[in-house]
Amino acid sequence: MIKLNNKIYTCPVDVTLGLIGGKWKLLILSHVYINKKRSYSEIRNNLPGISEKMLSQQLKELERDGLLQKTTITQKPLRVAYSLTRQGKSLSALYRFTSNWGIKYLKQHGIDYIKDQDLYK
Secondary structure: OEEEOOEEEOOHHHHHHHHHOOOOHHHHHHHHHHHOEEEHHHHHHOOOOOOHHHHHHHHHHHHHOOOEEEEEEEOOOOEEEEEEOHHHHOOHHHHHHHHHHHHHHHHHOOOOOOOOHHHHO
16 A cells, blocks of 8 residues: 555555546646646636536646646736646656547547547637
8 A cells, every 4th residue: 555645545556546537637737738838717618517616626636736837927817827847747648648549539430630620629
């Protein structure tokens, strides 16, 4: 057993899934990876179906776990931007792999995401 941040994990895979698991975290990280820096509203607009509360919670957890960095752009009105930390960037192979795998899977099912990418934004 592995004890980290007051949680018990069974193995390194469990640790990784604990940090990026769930429906939204990997999506948030990959959007920020692709775009380098994203505002809260840009992230929200790219994740239809996520609630304000869930997005806020996921961003705080990713920041707490050292995968995202929040930078204040302006105080009034408050505007922030999120970017990947060095630790978040170290997962870049995972972002590329999951994206490429998804693109191949879609093609096998008759959907050409690359060709029709503008339809999905």
